[in-house]
Amino acid sequence: MATPSTDKKNVEVFDTEEDQAVSLAKYTANLSNQFCKERGAFSVVLSGGSLINSLRKLLEPPYIDSIEWSKWHVFWLDERVVPKDHEDSNYKLANDGFLSKVPILPGNVYAINDKLSAEGAADDYEACLKNLVNRNVIALSEASGFPKFDLMLLGMGPDGHVASLFPGHPLLQENEKWVTFIKDSPKPPPERITFTFPVINSSTYIALVITGAGEAGAVQTALGKSKNSVKLPVQMVSPEGKLTWFLDKDAASKL
Numbered sequence: 001m002a003t004p005s006t007d008k009k010n011v012e013v014f015d016t017e018e019d020q021a022v023s024l025a026k027y028t029a030n031l032s033n034q035f036c037k038e039r040g041a042f043s044v045v046l047s048g049g050s051l052i053n054s055l056r057k058l059l060e061p062p063y064i065d066s067i068e069w070s071k072w073h074v075f076w077l078d079e080r081v082v083p084k085d086h087e088d089s090n091y092k093l094a095n096d097g098f099l100s101k102v103p104i105l106p107g108n109v110y111a112i113n114d115k116l117s118a119e120g121a122a123d124d125y126e127a128c129l130k131n132l133v134n135r136n137v138i139a140l141s142e143a144s145g146f147p148k149f150d151l152m153l154l155g156m157g158p159d160g161h162v163a164s165l166f167p168g169h170p171l172l173q174e175n176e177k178w179v180t181f182i183k184d185s186p187k188p189p190p191e192r193i194t195f196t197f198p199v200i201n202s203s204t205y206i207a208l209v210i211t212g213a214g215e216a217g218a219v220q221t222a223l224g225k226s227k228n229s230v231k232l233p234v235q236m237v238s239p240e241g242k243l244t245w246f247l248d249k250d251a252a253s254k255l
Ligand SMILES: O=C(O)[C@H](O)[C@@H](O)[C@H](O)[C@H](O)COP(=O)(O)O
Pocket: 047, 048, 049, 050, 051, 078, 079, 080, 090, 154, 155, 156, 157, 158, 161, 162, 163, 164, 187
């Protein structure tokens, strides 16, 4: 198993969003090589939002040709409960901008069942993860008993939310379920499913990819010197493995 170095948190700041995207592609491709070699599979979790655009350099040489795409298994950190062809669908966003442009096996792309209610879709997704853990496609954390994804690619909202885990929401405290649902998301659309913090924090690698001045306030709260009494969701991201912040200059402008 790929073992991250002992320094658990790393903050990278890039002059431009372009430099950030170049570095993110290199980081992702290196981890893909490492995990494909070591365990014959690479489990990758995607967010929605601007992350998909940040992954665009993987669609270019050398990565498009060198990555062992057939060993990738792709999951969603959170998903809106809408049909897969709906404009709000995170699956559609990732498929249109990334997945349809690389030779990932369709059977290795784990979208939610869009015929179910929010609750049903969360249960169904959790059952899917359990099956893949049993087949060793996804590793299991010995420490936590939760699934241990190789790489999670996280975005963050201006309010400091990650996944569909929003500030002050009771779901921040969920510590049993792997996947849960929300029907009152402050960011539309209201109905979503989401990975829980124990799953996020069992990961081997997490990249927090944050772009633009709109997120600078939450970045300052999370990484700046002053301490807030109630933690933002992004401050609860603390993986067993290694966390890397990828910030462009605007996102880091208040540090
Ligand atoms: O469904 C969603 O809304 C996204 O999955 C969400 O969790 C996203 O990752 C953050 O909101 C950051 O989005 P931006 O990068 O666009 O700010």
